[in-house]
Amino acid sequence: MSFRAGPSVFKDRSKVSFDYIPEKLPHRDAQMQRLFSMFRPVGDSGLASNAFLYGSVGTGKTHTAKRFCEDFRLYANKQGRGFDHVHVNCRQKMGDDAVLLHILKHFDARFPDRGFSIPEKLDSLRKWLEKQQVHLAIILDEVDVLLKKSGSELVYTFSRFGEEAGKGNVSLILISQRRDSIDRLDAAAMSTFRRTNAVEFPKYSEEELADILKTRVGLAFHPGTVDDKIIALIADIASEYGDARYAIDLVESAGSAADAEVADEVGPEHVRIAKAGVTQSDLQERLAELDRNQRLVLLGIARKIRKKTYITTGDAEEAYHVVCEEFHEKRRAHTQFWKYLQDLDAMGLIDAKKSGEGVVGKTTMISLPGIPAKTLSDKLAEMVTKRSKGGTFG
Ligand SMILES: Nc1ncnc2c1ncn2[C@@H]1O[C@H](COP(=O)(O)OP(=O)(O)OP(=O)(O)O)[C@@H](O)[C@H]1O
Ligand SMILES: [Mg+2]
Known part of the structure; x- marks a missing residue:
């Protein structure tokens, strides 16, 4: 059959999809800067660092951490140091063994799923880091799931990684929605993980959400299809939760609703349709x-x-x-x-x-x-x- 390719309000829909990581995250400069000052010794003198990011749903923790690591690699390289990062979703990779396996697969996609003990895996990781001459930032996202299931041994091991050689070659970025997740660390892990390394991600205000939306709409939609009034309406709805993901999901869904009616632009009714269909939170x-x-x-x-x-x-x-x-x-x-x-x-x-x-x-x-x-x-x-x-x- 032949398809009818009608007009669309979207210019590049991938820019509102959940896995798109923005180049710049408006209103997260302070958090980026904090991370930079914590990680600076990694780039300047090869010392390890740790950070703990916390804040409620959709406040940009995951994407800020990823963007930071990408950007920091360039800084470290300029200082003549190798830097790499791996993101582990602990809700998905549950338990120490699965987390380690995921990290090893970052270096060697064919690393076998079975047959290696945890100490052997740690050894493998050590070898990879030496071979590639990189400092590795490990982002343990939703770390409370890991801590609840396996305790803090792995976090402790990582925070001490490579110290025999005088300098650590692994840094940790722990992420959680709750500030008190860090209290799950036992005394040993806590002692290497200073409380001062906590970075708060507050909920976004209505104005901040409007800014975030404006930038995203500019990338994803054709000019003139999403009026500032529509952006304000969505920011108003999402500000109840301060959740940027919800705001972005709403604008994407409102765009679909407009397309379904072959409308020239997104109207308030499309936002209402979107609101009825999109669940707040990270469900999707x-x-x-x-x-x-x-x-x-x-x-x-x-x-x-x-x-x-x-x-x-x-x-x-x-x-x-x-x-x-x-x-x-x-x-x-x-x-x-x-x-x-x-x-x-x-x-x-x-x-x-x-x-x-x-x-x-x-x-x-x-x-x-x-x-x-x-x-x-x-x-x-x-x-x-x-x-x-x-x-x-x-
Ligand atoms: N300041 C920002 N600028 C642009 N986009 C943002 C900003 N903050 C968050 N986003 C976008 O909102 C969505 C949610 O962000 P992210 O996944 O980082 O949230 P989170 O804090 O990790 O949430 P959760 O606790 O549910 O995992 C992503 O699509 C992200 O790109
Ligand atoms: Mg997240």
């Missing part, structure tokens, strides 16, 4: 991190729980089987299903609690924290369907 991003099996399990739960507060794991497993049938997916065994439940629980997507302590045959009850079941099941069904269309390997 978090779901994108799940693998197919985890999505199917969560989809089952989301459907089953619609009119209830809790469901049992038995209910959840049954619902999972129904979903597998619907999407022609081979269902995984019971033990594997449990593992998925634990993953989802650790990621905070579900809340699993033992009920009726002391009662014979006590069961685990599942609830959904915060996210409406309908929103969740719609999003997941869309993701799962898209992948099925991709064919066997899709």
Whole structure:
């Protein structure tokens, strides 16, 4: 068939997608500068440094850290030093072993998933850093998940990395939405991690959100398609949370709504449509991190729980089987299903609690924290369907 390529308000939609990292982050100069003063010794004299970034959802922690590392590499290179960074999402790579594996794959994409112990992996990392002559900044994002699951040993190991040689060759950037995550570090790790290295990311004000939107709209939309009044309206809506991701999602979605009507520009009604469809928070991003099996399990739960507060794991497993049938997916065994439940629980997507302590045959009850079941099941069904269309390997 021939496609009808109608006009679009977008000039480059990738500029409003969640993985686009802006060259410049308006209103984060102070945080960038703080990071620079902490990391300066890394570039000037090869000493390691640590930083802890905290602030609520969508305040730019992840993207500031990534942008900083990219920019700092140039500075370090000018001082004649190699600098590299790797970003680890601890919600996705849970546990010390998975984190290390992810870091090693940054250097060697074919590093085997199995067969190497943690000390062997650390040794490998050491060799890579020597071979490439780089100082490595490791960004441990959503670090509370790691600390909760595995304790602070790995953080401690990294903060002492390469010290035998007199100078450290690993620096850490820890990120969390909560300031008190840092308190999870044990005494040893805490002593290498000074409290003064905390950088706050406050919620954005309405004016700041408007600035951020303006810059982004300039990159992503055709001129004249998004009026300042529309930007102000979106900034106003998003300012309730101070969340830049929400603001950007809203403008993208409003753009889609305008395109769907083949409108010349984005109007207030498109923003309202967007608002009804976009969930505040990082939901989209978090779901994108799940693998197919985890999505199917969560989809089952989301459907089953619609009119209830809790469901049992038995209910959840049954619902999972129904979903597998619907999407022609081979269902995984019971033990594997449990593992998925634990993953989802650790990621905070579900809340699993033992009920009726002391009662014979006590069961685990599942609830959904915060996210409406309908929103969740719609999003997941869309993701799962898209992948099925991709064919066997899709
Ligand atoms: N100052 C800014 N200028 C431009 N874009 C920004 C700014 N701050 C955040 N953004 C954009 O908003 C989105 C969310 O930012 P980011 O992922 O860094 O937030 P976060 O603080 O890590 O949130 P979370 O706690 O949910 O992980 C990204 O698309 C990012 O590019
Ligand atoms: Mg983040």
